[in-house]
Amino acid sequence: MNQSRAMSMVEAVANVIVGYGVAVVTQILIFPVFGLHTTLAQNLKMGAVFTVVSIARSYLLRRLFERIRVANRSGDHGGRAEPAPRRR
Template sequence: MKQSRLMSLVEAVANVVIGYGVAVVTQILIFPVFGLHTTLGQNLAMGGIFTVVSISRSFALRRLFEAIRVWTTRF
């Protein structure tokens, strides 16, 4: 069964939304260990940037693997 582009995006967003929370908490806990002191707002902004990158990456990979699946079923 083929996954639609919309459902690929929904899956990627759901995955990354959960990851966003984990990333921000991790930044808050780990950055001070390396001498990096940021505000909550800065952590949220950095998490947001990483989230957009991650959604794009997940979506692109999902579409690539779907294209590979379609291509290999032709032969």
């Protein structure tokens, strides 16, 4: 089953929105436990920062794993010996 580009975009946007909401709610619930008292506006701003960092992390990891996948398919193993063939 393949996912269309449009549905991939819908999934990515939904993931970001849900992640932002989870971050803000978590901050509101957890910060007071550690004696941190913030306003709703501060929580919303921090949630936005965490969301941007999360998107950047996710993108960079995707690109890294794609580079590894392409290198493995092309036979470039970064100077390491080629893996043994799989047994059937």
